[in-house]
Amino acid sequence: MKLIGLIGSGSSTAYAPVIIWDRVEHYAKEEQLVVVDDSRRSMRFLGVLRLIRRYEPFLDSRKRTSYVDNPDLVETGTLPHSSGYVSIIGVISENGVVEPQLPPNPGSKVYVVESPTDLSLELGGGLVIGVHKYSGIEIPLDPRGIPYHIGVVGATGTGKSRLVKAFIDEVLAKTNYNIIVFDHTGMDYSVFYKDNVVEGSRTVLDISLITDMILYRTGLNRNTYEPYIMVSLLSYIYNYIREKHPELLQELIGSSSGGRQKTLVPKTPSFQEFLNKIDYSRLQEILAEKNIVWDITSFKEQLIRTLQNMRARDSSKIRLGIALDVYLGKQFFESLNKRDMLPRDIVGYAGNNRLVVVDLSTEDLEARRYIVSSVINELWRIIEEKREPINTLVVIDEAHNYACRSCGVSHRAITRIAREGRKWGLGVLLATQRIIDIDPEIRGNINTWLFSKLQTPGDFNELKGYMDLSGISENTLAILGKREFFVAGLMNPLRIPILIKVRTVE
Ligand SMILES: Nc1ncnc2c1ncn2[C@@H]1O[C@H](COP(=O)(O)OP(=O)(O)OP(=O)(O)O)[C@@H](O)[C@H]1O
Numbered sequence: 393m394k395l396i397g398l399i400g401s402g403s404s405t406a407y408a409p410v411i412i413w414d415r416v417e418h419y420a421k422e423e424q425l426v427v428v429d430d431s432r433r434s435m436r437f438l439g440v441l442r443l444i445r446r447y448e449p450f451l452d453s454r455k456r457t458s459y460v461d462n463p464d465l466v467e468t469g470t471l472p473h474s475s476g477y478v479s480i481i482g483v484i485s486e487n488g489v490v491e492p493q494l495p496p497n498p499g500s501k502v503y504v505v506e507s508p509t510d511l512s513l514e515l516g517g518g519l520v521i522g523v524h525k526y527s528g529i530e531i532p533l534d535p536r537g538i539p540y541h542i543g544v545v546g547a548t549g550t551g552k553s554r555l556v557k558a559f560i561d562e563v564l565a566k567t568n569y570n571i572i573v574f575d576h577t578g579m580d581y582s583v584f585y586k587d588n589v590v591e592g593s594r595t596v597l598d599i600s601l602i603t604d605m606i607l608y609r610t611g612l613n614r615n616t617y618e619p620y621i622m623v624s625l626l627s628y629i630y631n632y633i634r635e636k637h638p639e640l641l642q643e644l645i646g647s648s649s650g651g652r653q654k655t656l657v658p659k660t661p662s663f664q665e666f667l668n669k670i671d672y673s674r675l676q677e678i679l680a681e682k683n684i685v686w687d688i689t690s691f692k693e694q695l696i697r698t699l700q701n702m703r704a705r706d707s708s709k710i711r712l713g714i715a716l717d718v719y720l721g722k723q724f725f726e727s728l729n730k731r732d733m734l735p736r737d738i739v740g741y742a743g744n745n746r747l748v749v750v751d752l753s754t755e756d757l758e759a760r761r762y763i764v765s766s767v768i769n770e771l772w773r774i775i776e777e778k779r780e781p782i783n784t785l786v787v788i789d790e791a792h793n794y795a796c797r798s799c800g801v802s803h804r805a806i807t808r809i810a811r812e813g814r815k816w817g818l819g820v821l822l823a824t825q826r827i828i829d830i831d832p833e834i835r836g837n838i839n840t841w842l843f844s845k846l847q848t849p850g851d852f853n854e855l856k857g858y859m860d861l862s863g864i865s866e867n868t869l870a871i872l873g874k875r876e877f878f879v880a881g882l883m884n885p886l887r888i889p890i891l892i893k894v895r896t897v898e
Contacts, residue, residue, distance in 0.1 A: 393427060393503035393504065393505055393506060393510045393511070394416065394419050394503060394504050394506055395413070395416070395501055395502070395503050396410075396412055396413060396416050396419050396420045396426070396502055396503065396504050397410050397411050397412040397413050397416075397420070397501075397502045398410070398411050398413075398498075398499055398500065398501060398502060399411075399428060399430075399478070399496050399497065399498050399499065399500040399502060400475070400498060401498040402498075403495040403496050403497075403498065404495050405480060405492045405493070405494065405495050406479070406480055406862070407477050407478065407479060407480065407863070408428065408437075408439070408477065408478045408480060408495060408496045409475060409476075409477055409478075410426075410441065410475060410476050410477065410478055410502050411473070411475055412444070412473070412474040412475060412476060414472075414473055414474070417474050419504055420441060420444060420474065420476065420504065421441065421444070421526065422441055422442055422443070422444050422476070422868060423440060423441065423442070423525060423526065423868070423891040424440070424441045424504045424505070424526045424527070425438065425439075425440060425441075425504070425505040425511075425524055425526065425527045425529065426438075426439050426440065426441050426478055426502050426503060426504050426505065427439075427484070427502075427503045427505060427511065428478060428480075428496045428500050428501070428502050428503075429500055429501045429502075429503065430496045430497045430500040431500070431501075432497050432499075432500075433494070433497060435483055435494075435496075436483065436484045437478070437480055437481075437482070437483055437484070437492060437496050437500075438480075438481045438482055438483075438484050438489050438511075438513070438886075439478035439479055439480045439481055440478065440479045440481065440862075440888065440890065440891075441476055441477070441478060441504070442476060442477050442478075442479050442862070442863040442864070442868075443476055443477045443863055443865075444474055444475070444476035445474065445475060445476065446472055446473070446474050447472065447473055447474070447475060448470050448471055448472045448473075449471055450470070450471070451466075451470065477863060478496075478502065479862045479863050479888050480492055480496070480888075481886045481887050481888055481890075482886075482887055484511075484513070486514075487514065488513065488514040488515065488516070488885075489513060489514075489515075489886065489887075491887070504526070505526075505527040505529065506526070506527065507527065507528055508523075508527065508528045508529045508530070510527065511527070511529065513529065515530070515531065515532050515885040515886075516532060516534065516885060517532060517566070518532025518533045518534050518535060518566075518883075518885060519532060519533040519534075519535055519559060519562035519563060519566060519567075519883075520532050520533075520562060520895075521533065521555060521558040521559050521562060521892070521894055521895060522555075522558070522875070522877075522892040522893050522894040522895045523892060523893060523895070524890060524891065524892055524893075525876060525891045525892060525893045526891075531879060531884070531885065531886070531890055531892050532885060533559075533562075533840070533879065533883040533884070533885070534882070534883045534884075534885055535563070535566060535567045535569075535883075536882075536883075537839060537840045537881070537882035537883035538563065538567065538569060538785055538819040538883075539813055539814040539816075539817050539818060539819040540814055540819065540837075540838075540839035540840065540882050541809075541810055541813070541814075541819055541820050541821070541822075541837055541838045541839060541840070542559075542819070542820075542821040542822070542838065542839075542840045542841075542842070542883070543821075543822050543823075543824075543827065543830075543835070543838040543840070543841045543842070543843075544556055544821065544822070544823040544824070544841075544842045544843075544877075545823075545824055545825070545826075545827045545841065545842070545843040545844070545846065545851065545855070546825065546843060546844035546845060546846065546847075546877065547825060547844070547845045547846060547847035548825055548847065549874065550844040550845055550872070550874060550875075550876075550877075551844070551874050551875040551877075551894055552823045552824075552825075552844075553580035553581065553789060553823065554875070554894060554897040555842060555875075555877060555894045555897075556580075556581075556787060556789070556821065556823050557580075557581065557584055557897050558894055558895055558897050559821070560573065560581075560747070560787065563785060564746055564747060567783075568783055569783050569784060569785045569817075569819075570742045570743060570746050570747070570783065570784045570785070571742065571746065571747045571748075571784070571785045571786075571787060572738065572739070572742045572748050572750065572767060572771075572784065572785075572786050572787070573585075573747070573748070573749040573750065573787040573789070574750050574752055574760075574763075574764050574767075574786070574787065574788050574789060574794070575749050575750065575751050575752060575753070575789055576752055576753070576760070576788075576789045576790035576793060577753055577789070577790065578751040578752065578753025578754070579753070580789055581749045581787075581789065582749050582751045582753075585747060585749045588741075588745055588747045588748055588749050589748075589749045589750075589751050590733065590737075590738055590741060590748055590749070590750050590751070591751050591754070592750050592751055592752040592753075592754065592755045592759070592760065592763050593727065593730075593731070593754045593755060594730065594731055594732055594733040595731060595733050595734070595735070595738070595759075595763050595766075596676050596679045596680045596731045596732070596733065596734055597728070597731065597759060597762060598672070598676060598762070599622060599625050599626060599629075599672075599675075600622070601758065601759065601762045602625055602728065603618060603621045603622045603625060604758055605724075605756055605758050605759065606621050606715075606720065606724075607621065608756075608758060609719050609720060609724070609756075610715035610716075610719040610720065611715075611719070612711065612712070612715055616708065617708070617711075617712065619702070620695070620698060620699055620702060620704060620708065620712065621695075621712075623667075623698050623702065624691070624694055624695045624698040624699075626666075626667060626670075627663055627694055627697070627698055628686075628690070628691055628694045629675070629679075629684060630663050630666050631694065632684050632685070633678070633682075633684075634660060636682070637678075637682055638660060640678055640682075641660060641661050641666065642661065643674065643678075644666065644670055644671055644674055644675060644678065645661050645665060645666055645668075645669035645670060645671070646669060646671050646674075676734060677734065679731065680731065680732050680733060680734050680737075681732075683729075683730065683731075683732055684729075685729055686725040686726070686728040686729055687722075687725055687726075688716065688717075688720070688721065688722050688724075688725045691716070691725060692713065692716055695712060695713075695716070696709060696713075699712065727754075735763075735766040735767045735769065735770040736770050738750060738767050738770075739767060739770045739771060739774065742784065750763065750767070752764075757793060758800075760793070760794070760802075761793075761794060761799055761800055761801055761802035762801055762802075764788065764794050764801075764802040764805065764806075765801035765802045765804065765805035766801075767786075768786060768802075768805035768806070768808070768809060769805060771784060771786070771818060772808065775816045775818070780816075781815075781816050781817030781818075782816055782817055782818055783817040784817065784818055784819075785819045785820070785821060786809065786818070786819070786820045786821070787820075787821045787823070788806070788820065788821070788822050788823070789823050790823070790824065790825075791806075791822035791823055791824040791830060792824045792825070792826045792829035792830060794806060795807075795822055795824075795829075795830045795831055795834050796829045796830065796831060797831045799831075803831060803834075806820060806822075806834055807831065807833055807834055810833070810834045810837035810838070811833075811837060822834070822838070825847045825848075826847060826848050826851065827846075827848075827851045827854050827855065828848055828850050828851055828854055835854070835858065836858070838858075838881075839881050839882040839883075840879070840880070840881040840882045840883040840884070841855060841858070841859065841878075841879075841880045841881050842877045842878070842879050842880075843855060843869070843877060843878050843880070844869065844872050844876060844877045844878070845869050845870060845871075845872045846866075846869055852866045852869065859880050859881060859889070860888070861880070861889055862888040862889060864878065864889055872891075875893055875894040876891060876892070876893055876894075877891075877892055877894060878890065878891055878892075879892055
């Protein structure tokens with residue numbers, strides 16, 4: 393440890409002013425860990441050096457001095473000195489770092505911690521994703537904070553995904569949590585966990601979502617066109633199943649069982665009967681099992697028949713035909729093919745392998761949100777069935793796309809985890825560049841934050857609203873380098889936000 397100065401007068405249990413020795417001024421940097429040796433009381437305080445300022449008694453910009461008339465006076469000499477504050481973490485004891493009861497005495501010596509061998513701290517075993525930037529001391533994150541949710545915020549390129557990768561590895565190695573990662577770009581996690589990737593494009597989408605996707609892409613008026621599109625999709629499925637798997641139609645309308653009926657040749661239900669009685673959960677299962685084939689030509693034929701049956705106007709037929717060819721095209725219908733997984737398969741995969749990474753990169757935003765929400769809903773279904781903790785962490789990258797107030801189904805699903813997940817061992821980790829876009833209700837339930845240089849000016853004030861930042865200023869964040877994050881909140885083993893350098897993740 394290196395002696396850098398003395399505690400000045402006016403300290404409290406939270407902050408203590410430091411008079412920095414001029415000779416070693418260059419050793420004193422903001423965010424360094426320091427030990428304050430209060431030898432008169434045989435106490436050692438641990439703290440972080442913050443708000444370092446350089447002063448000169450006569451060069452006071454608010455007072456009129458002779459320098460105003462004679463600037464050359466500086467040549468005769470000045471008396472500069474540095475001072476700063478120690479944000480006090482606690483008192484070092486055999487049981488770790490405990491809350492301070494008294495402020496440090498003026499005159500106590502202040503030492504910077506230069507290496508992990510300088511100080512042994514009992515911070516407990518936890519998730520080590522990096523070390524304190526200057527001292528190199530490991531800062532283990534308390535895993536009990538996982539179901540109280542985690543936020544990772546930083547401007548683009550600060551190293552959020554690498555940090556989250558380090559976090560995932562530690563959770564897998566040191567806890568019994570399973571992890572479901574939603575990889576928005578398909579480039580951040582899928583590349584690291586190639587053996588655990590499931591393509592989001594294999595997930596069966598439901599009819600109302602496909603209808604929404606068509607309406608969104610074509611820009612058609614929902615009130616007019618939603619019924620035509622929905623009925624056309626259902627009649628396409630009905631005809632497909634009637635042709636390829638007629639036996640399943642009875643099952644879909646819930647009348648395949650019953651002792652006496654089994655001996656009779658079942659009557660093929662009409663489309664109307666199918667519409668009235670269809671079991672949509674079973675339909676999803678059949679779509680996954682039977683891999684229904686979609687193609688634009690057959691769908692268009694079906695659409696025309698449906699529009700005729702529904703007595704649509706000729707102009708509606710023309711509009712829909714054009715929209716289908718111009719805005720959707722062959723590709724859209726091809727993207728509906730080869731979908732053989734249900735949300736329960738994704739959750740099951742995580743259960744069997746501890747980790748699943750869902751690559752969402754090829755999906756429409758609406759489909760991505762649907763997949764996120766349906767997987768979360770499946771987790772809740774299991775919780776409701778078993779009434780026991782599920783010990784699962786859901787990781788959502790680029791979370792502003794899923795947890796914003798206008799994000800629809802995914803917003804509702806994430807809100808439920810944020811509000812109720814802790815009771816059931818269900819945590820969510822949201823990584824984003826823009827905290828301001830995460831719904832305040834979700835933000836308010838996040839109890840651990842890891843934050844770096846921020847992208848949006850309002851984000852700093854948002855963070856300040858949720859936690860005591862103990863003297864960290866927006867300027868401190870602005871000069872942080874890549875991989876440098878503050879850890880604050882429940883999982884932080886220390887009482888105040890602490891600056892870590894994330895370990896190398898390659
Ligand atoms: N812990 C790390 N170990 C090694 N390299 C890192 C680490 N963190 C960041 N990097 C480097 O910085 C680059 C950007 O990191 P990363 O993709 O994690 O940033 P990001 O904050 O997630 O960015 P974006 O918001 O654009 O996704 C990486 O490609 C890598 O080269």
